[in-house]
Amino acid sequence: MEEIQLALTAARTDQKNFGLWLKNWQVGQTLSALVSGQRPTGELVLRVGGLQITATADIPVQQGARLLLEVRQLQPQAVLRIIGNPASAAAAEPGGNVRLLGAAAPGVETVNALARVVSLLQPAEGAVRTLPAESLPLVRQVLRGVSSATQLASPAGVRAAVAASGTFSEAQLMHTASRPPGAAPPPADMKTSLARVLAQVDARLEQVNAIPTRATDAAALLGLRQELETALTAITTNQLASLPADTGSVRSWVFSLPFLWQDEPRQLQLRLEREAQQGEEADGQERWRLQLNIELPRLGALAVEARLAQGQLAVEVISEQPAVRTLVQASGGLLEKALANRGLTLTGLVSRAPSTVSDVPDAPSSALDVRA
Known part of the structure; x- marks a missing residue:
């Protein structure tokens, strides 16, 4: 964890509103700040709420990054601590969208990613407790999609887990769009469910300025966000590996199946291949x-x-x-x-x-x- 010291910009020194606003800060409070620029002197320009302030920092932070900050002290100078790993702060995306600190970086380890995120989504975990009540049905939807070891021991259970793994997410969405009006939608798959929970976590992180949030809770939310993105990356990697190749004689499908083994989240990685036969070797048998x-x-x-x-x-x-x-x-x-x-x-x-x-x-x- 690194600390940054905040200072007023020249344009704000004569505004009493800042002093009144600063008095409303409390040690331990969490704030959301946008890195909107950097001055020639090296100072960062931050926007917290509707106020622009400058900050000195000895760490690299990308312009366009969204930071979560914990108020460490107010006197004699305001000192804030960046929550999470500042090196992972992502740049602004095209269109002005900003990704919050904690997003999965390229090349992040995705082994057992779904098992880890299922563990973090258990009701007793701190990150889930900080989400609004309307998010809990989405969390329960993810947990319902986790098979038991007994279910994966049966062909029907494996078939259901594969269908809900997220590898076929977009294909199922297209099929849903073509359904007649009034038809029951198919069960949500793992990719769709995780994406919905991620949207709720993002929304909660954006509200830290309006909703008092402890630094420990904000850090837990950031950790959950990173694991959600890592799990979604793992599913997307499976989808890319399952795309038909331009050449070759093998057709593959790849699945990551989380399951519970003695109430502990585990993960089964499965790859199914069908060999295509060509020329003289073709005998009509798959x-x-x-x-x-x-x-x-x-x-x-x-x-x-x-x-x-x-x-x-x-x-x-x-x-x-x-x-x-x-x-x-x-x-x-x-x-x-x-x-x-x-x-x-x-x-x-x-x-x-x-x-x-x-x-x-x-x-x-x-x-x-x-x-x-």
Whole structure:
């Protein structure tokens, strides 16, 4: 956390309103300020409410950034502390829109982003408590979209989680627009729900000058905002990875599925691929590959790859723990029986330790080139 000292601009020194306004400040109060410019002397020009003031700072802050400031002292000089990381303050966007401090920066780590944001949206968390009452139904909507481990153990549960993952968000919106009047809208997906909560967080951050807000609560809101944007970035990355390629014989879909494991938010990363056949190799049979990454207590990180062709399924499990690999091999009979009930034949079940660096199933990257 860095401190900046505020000083009056020359144009404001003869205005008594500033002194009266300053007297209304309280130590611990949170203010929202816009960095509107910088003077040749290096001083920042800030706009707080309807008042323009200057500030000296030893840290770089971009013009157009929106800062949240905590009042640290009023005498002998007003001192404010920037809440959050000032280096992440973003520049103004085209059209004059300004992004608040705390926005996800390019290249931000998106691994387990949905699990983290689900944890922050729990009702007991401080950031949620600071949101207005009308925001709570949106928060509950996000939490309702989180599957349980039991639901993901069934084909129907996985299908529902995939449909609500946000990967198909825009396609579902287009489908909704073409529905006849009066038709029930489809359930909100994760991307749409998170975007709505983000809008509520932004609105609350913009109100800190009008609504007294403790610095700790403002910092919690900033943290929630950053995690919301990171989670939305992860979903968008999945969507980009799922776009049809101009060339190649593989069609892929990528999904991030948050779920609850013993009431703790976890995340399953799933990649589904369909191999297109061309030329002499084409036999009319579809070939599918499923990859997933998951990390669970005691079991650790797991990578699973399943290949399906003509009703025959081969499964490979990668784990660093010998006990897990032994358990997988011992469960082969149960898996074979379960697949037979669905008309599939298990042709192979292999469990092994990672053999190369790329095999290590620690977590999926934002590039989604993973063994899952």
